[in-house]
Amino acid sequence: MPRLGLGDLIGAGPRAVSRYTGTLLAVFVAQSIIAATCMVGVAFVLAQAFAHLPMFDEAVDGDLVALIYCVRYGKPSLVATGGIVLSAVVLWQLASWFLVGGLGGVLARRPEGRGDTARCFGASGATTYLAYARLALCSLPGWLIVLFVFGTGTSLVAPRISRALTVPELLGPLAVALLPALLLLVLLWTVSDYARAELTLRHDTHDPGVIVTYLRTLAYVIRRPVTLVHSALGWLVFALVTAAYAYLAQGHPMYGAEGAVTLFVARQGVALLRMATRVGILAGQIELGRTRPLPPRRVEVKVDPKT
Amino acid sequence: MPKVDGSPALRGGGPPRSPRIANYKIDARLDPIRHQIAASETLTWTNAGQSEVDTLPFHLYLNGFKNEDSLFLRSSHGAVRGAHMSEASWGYLQIESVRVAGADLTGKLHPPVPPPANAADDQSVVELPLAEPVPPGGTVEVTFQYMAQLPEVFARTGYKGDFHLIGQWFPKIGVRVGPPGAERWECQPFHVNTEFFADFGTYDVTLTVPNTHTVAATGVLTNAVDAGGGMRTLTYHAEDVHDFVWMADPYMDVMSGQAKLDDGTVEVRVYYRPEQRDFARRHLDAAVGSIEKFSAMFVPYPWPIMSVIDPPVDAAAGAGGMEYPTLVTTSGDSVFARPGIRLPEYVTVHEVGHNWFQGLLASNEAEEAWLDEGVNEWADARVMAELYGQRASGIDWMGWQAELGALRRAADGGTGDNPSPIATAAYAFVDNAAYGEATYVATMRALQTLEHTVGSQRFAAAMKTYARTFAFRHPTGRDLFGTLGTALGQDLTWFFGPVFHEVGGLELALRHAECRPKHMSRGVFGDGSARKTVTELEAPDSVTWTCEVIVQNTGPLHVPVDLELRFADGSSQHLRWDDRGLGHWERFTLERSSRLVEVWLDPENKIALDNPTTHHHRLEGDGSAALRAGAWFGSFAQTLMQIVGP
Numbered sequence: 001m002p003r004l005g006l007g008d009l010i011g012a013g014p015r016a017v018s019r020y021t022g023t024l025l026a027v028f029v030a031q032s033i034i035a036a037t038c039m040v041g042v043a044f045v046l047a048q049a050f051a052h053l054p055m056f057d058e059a060v061d062g063d064l065v066a067l068i069y070c071v072r073y074g075k076p077s078l079v080a081t082g083g084i085v086l087s088a089v090v091l092w093q094l095a096s097w098f099l100v101g102g103l104g105g106v107l108a109r110r111p112e113g114r115g116d117t118a119r120c121f122g123a124s125g126a127t128t129y130l131a132y133a134r135l136a137l138c139s140l141p142g143w144l145i146v147l148f149v150f151g152t153g154t155s156l157v158a159p160r161i162s163r164a165l166t167v168p169e170l171l172g173p174l175a176v177a178l179l180p181a182l183l184l185l186v187l188l189w190t191v192s193d194y195a196r197a198e199l200t201l202r203h204d205t206h207d208p209g210v211i212v213t214y215l216r217t218l219a220y221v222i223r224r225p226v227t228l229v230h231s232a233l234g235w236l237v238f239a240l241v242t243a244a245y246a247y248l249a250q251g252h253p254m255y256g257a258e259g260a261v262t263l264f265v266a267r268q269g270v271a272l273l274r275m276a277t278r279v280g281i282l283a284g285q286i287e288l289g290r291t292r293p294l295p296p297r298r299v300e301v302k303v304d305p306k307t
Numbered sequence: 308m309p310k311v312d313g314s315p316a317l318r319g320g321g322p323p324r325s326p327r328i329a330n331y332k333i334d335a336r337l338d339p340i341r342h343q344i345a346a347s348e349t350l351t352w353t354n355a356g357q358s359e360v361d362t363l364p365f366h367l368y369l370n371g372f373k374n375e376d377s378l379f380l381r382s383s384h385g386a387v388r389g390a391h392m393s394e395a396s397w398g399y400l401q402i403e404s405v406r407v408a409g410a411d412l413t414g415k416l417h418p419p420v421p422p423p424a425n426a427a428d429d430q431s432v433v434e435l436p437l438a439e440p441v442p443p444g445g446t447v448e449v450t451f452q453y454m455a456q457l458p459e460v461f462a463r464t465g466y467k468g469d470f471h472l473i474g475q476w477f478p479k480i481g482v483r484v485g486p487p488g489a490e491r492w493e494c495q496p497f498h499v500n501t502e503f504f505a506d507f508g509t510y511d512v513t514l515t516v517p518n519t520h521t522v523a524a525t526g527v528l529t530n531a532v533d534a535g536g537g538m539r540t541l542t543y544h545a546e547d548v549h550d551f552v553w554m555a556d557p558y559m560d561v562m563s564g565q566a567k568l569d570d571g572t573v574e575v576r577v578y579y580r581p582e583q584r585d586f587a588r589r590h591l592d593a594a595v596g597s598i599e600k601f602s603a604m605f606v607p608y609p610w611p612i613m614s615v616i617d618p619p620v621d622a623a624a625g626a627g628g629m630e631y632p633t634l635v636t637t638s639g640d641s642v643f644a645r646p647g648i649r650l651p652e653y654v655t656v657h658e659v660g661h662n663w664f665q666g667l668l669a670s671n672e673a674e675e676a677w678l679d680e681g682v683n684e685w686a687d688a689r690v691m692a693e694l695y696g697q698r699a700s701g702i703d704w705m706g707w708q709a710e711l712g713a714l715r716r717a718a719d720g721g722t723g724d725n726p727s728p729i730a731t732a733a734y735a736f737v738d739n740a741a742y743g744e745a746t747y748v749a750t751m752r753a754l755q756t757l758e759h760t761v762g763s764q765r766f767a768a769a770m771k772t773y774a775r776t777f778a779f780r781h782p783t784g785r786d787l788f789g790t791l792g793t794a795l796g797q798d799l800t801w802f803f804g805p806v807f808h809e810v811g812g813l814e815l816a817l818r819h820a821e822c823r824p825k826h827m828s829r830g831v832f833g834d835g836s837a838r839k840t841v842t843e844l845e846a847p848d849s850v851t852w853t854c855e856v857i858v859q860n861t862g863p864l865h866v867p868v869d870l871e872l873r874f875a876d877g878s879s880q881h882l883r884w885d886d887r888g889l890g891h892w893e894r895f896t897l898e899r900s901s902r903l904v905e906v907w908l909d910p911e912n913k914i915a916l917d918n919p920t921t922h923h924h925r926l927e928g929d930g931s932a933a934l935r936a937g938a939w940f941g942s943f944a945q946t947l948m949q950i951v952g953p
């Protein structure tokens with residue numbers, strides 16, 4: 001099997017997105033529905049507290065003083081808002097095990113036609129769901145290590161940050177504080193992604209164990225730095241798209257209910273672009289995952305006694 | 308060798324501006340390695356009262372940092388404004404000898420008898436019994452030899468590396484207060500909430516310091532000579548001040564500017580480390596501007612020099628943000644204080660402002676801290692608005708704008724939850740937070756409310772009268788209230804009493820607002836054969852609306868309140884509710900051709916004493932802003948979703 005390079009991995013992204021645009025959009029619609037539900041829920045909670053107070057309009061329009069007053073006044077509503085956002089994220093996390101499994105299955109098996117694609121998506125998502133859930137548990141210690149590294153780095157440079165007078169004086173300590181945690185984060189993210197790809201690709205033939213898969217993938221990712229570069233590029237595009245939107249949106253306040261809808265729709269465009277990027281990265285990971293050495297076989301091979 | 312200042316200690320010279328009761332001559336030598344000052348001091352004190360004095364009390368402020376039995380460390384728990392007392396560097400003031408008229412009275416020094424409440428083991432005050440009482444009008448000369456050990460900088464005095472800020476460092480006599488003939492000493496032990504209170508006088512201070520060090524001090528530099536051994540001796544002279552502070556640092560640069568007043572100029576110097584140059588420029592502009600504005604608003608700055616120390620960043624928490632006559636320390640230098648985020652400017656304006664409140668109007672900061680901190684806060688908000696524009700006086704950055712006073716009020720919250728009224732002795736507050744809230748922000752709120760009630764120009768003129776009347780004296784809260792009442796030509800006890808002496812704030816609220824279409828009475832009318840039922844058909848709704856608005860104030864403070872009612876046809880109606888002595892609520896009933904859509908209590912934000920969040924109320928809810936906020940939160944949630952999933 002040819003050894004794939006970074007270009008091959010990146011190239012797999014647009015191919016997959018253009019071939020399975022419908023699948024991508026279906027996943028995106030599911031996400032948008034949760035986000036829209038979150039939006040409506042938050043709007044409802046805030047309207048209960050603030051619909052009669054014009055000061056909240058000023059706060060939303062960017063009046064800092066009004067914002068401080070409203071935050072102080074509506075603390076319970078803001079706590080509820082936080083709860084709604086958190087619930088949406090947790091819900092999506094649970095759903096994503098199915099959706100990523102489905103996407104991975106589609107990208108791995110390359111079905112033709114809507115019906116086959118949908119069947120493949122559903123079957124793969126359902127088949128790997130519990131394995132993905134176990135993988136999430138298995139990767140928890142890694143995330144805790146990231147938190148520890150982040151906390152340690154931050155506490156080490158906190159005095160320097162508090163005394164920084166210029167932006168370079170701030171960025172230096174920030175880099176020292178954040179870079180190790182960020183690098184570790186990218187490593188663990190990449191390991192999780194490739195472990196998922198492995199679980200999807202080899203589920204039917206090898207039924208690999210989650211812990212073994214995680215550890216093998218860790219070794220694999222370390223041996224193949226291209227996996228990390230590819231993954232990091234994906235996150236870079238994700239961050240750039242977000243930053244570009246924030247930059248372009250600055251100074252364009254949108255008023256009224258129409259403004260709210262416009263705002264949400266514009267942000268959906270950004271979200272779609274980011275999701276396409278992530279699906280593209282997943283496609284590259286599936287491509288590379290195919291070339292990995294096979295895992296130990298756990299599937300019982302049933303032999304027909306008649307044969 | 309630094310160049311001596313050619314100017315007299317008072318701008319334009321002239322006769323003494325103050326009674327000059329406590330006059331000091333100090334000869335001090337800094338040991339920058341041990342962070343010690345060896346000094347001799349001669350105090351010439353005049354008994355300006357009408358009763359004899361047989362005991363002299365002295366503040367030994369540095370003993371506040373001597374051990375954990377000090378009232379200062381007990382009341383602060385070793386932390387002030389983010390700076391923490393280092394247990395490796397206690398500070399203290401050790402008197403080696405004290406002589407009066409040639410007689411050694413060192414052994415006579417004793418702690419106050421009886422000891423102050425809650426300060427039995429505190430050593431920040433000592434008393435010296437005199438062999439001979441000082442008669443009214445008489446003077447006494449007291450000579451001390453002492454050693455001051457500086458702590459690592461904490462609570463605005465001490466060292467950090469090579470930086471030395473030397474404040475509260477010499478034996479300082481108390482103040483005689485009270486009615487003529489029945490005077491008593493005011494000499495409070497050093498508490499975390501109490502600052503200072505001292506008589507005006509002259510200071511002649513010689514400082515022997517390493518010749519590598521830049522020095523800034525109260526007053527003017529009158530002489531500088533080489534003292535040999537790598538040291539130099541600098542002589543400073545100050546008149547009509549009530550404290551003396553100095554700073555020594557080998558790395559400081561100086562940037563200077565000129566404040567132009569109606570009657571001359573003031574040289575403003577900012578001392579800073581080279582890496583803080585950009586911030587020094589901002590401090591200089593703020594200091595120059597504030598001297599000009601404060602001089603115009605109150606009384607002209609009387610001294611020729613103002614020094615602003617911008618402490619090194621690692622010393623800013625302990626040394627920054629403190630006021631002394633003609634010398635203040637500032638702070639706020641941070642990468643986060645981008646140009647337009649005016650925290651550094653505000654600190655400078657506030658500390659410079661203290662040269663009026665309490666440098667010139669030398670109130671008792673232990674008993675009436677609000678009289679300098681709070682009045683100064685009120686003045687700061689005005690000065691910042693004049694310097695940087697009303698809307699942008701606090702923040703003008705990346706499209707965000709906020710007025711300083713409004714920002715302070717919003718961040719502070721309301722006035723109703725402080726268990727102590729504003730006019731509480733600084734040491735008697737339940738905690739430092741309550742002290743800060745009442746003394747600074749609540750006082751500012753109160754004065755802004757009164758200002759808006761009586762009119763800004765009239766109030767400013769009255770405050771100017773107060774400043775001119777009590778400059779170089781020791782005004783009290785009573786003096787301020789009396790002057791304002793007289794200058795404004797009205798009895799303001801309805802305001803000052805509850806606002807300054809009672810707990811609680813204003814709790815304004817709209818209780819009810821409703822409009823109904825007006826119509827002839829419906830129902831059953833008449834009896835017997837004349838009984839008639841009038842229904843909606845016979846008495847239809849007219850085009851006139853009957854509106855009822857009920858407002859309430861459940862707080863103990865009562866001030867006149869303006870109301871603005873807005874109607875669906877775009878018209879509005881102004882009402883005034885003066886609830887002083889007339890109960891806690893009012894019902895307004897009116898007839899209009901259009902229905903009521905909004906009620907706005909205090910539409911011009913005159914009442915700074917209440918939280919205004921619910922003052923503006925619309926009768927029909929509008930969820931569009933909530934929807935926009937929801938859109939933002941929804942998108943934020945989606946970003947998080949895309950991080951955890953695809």
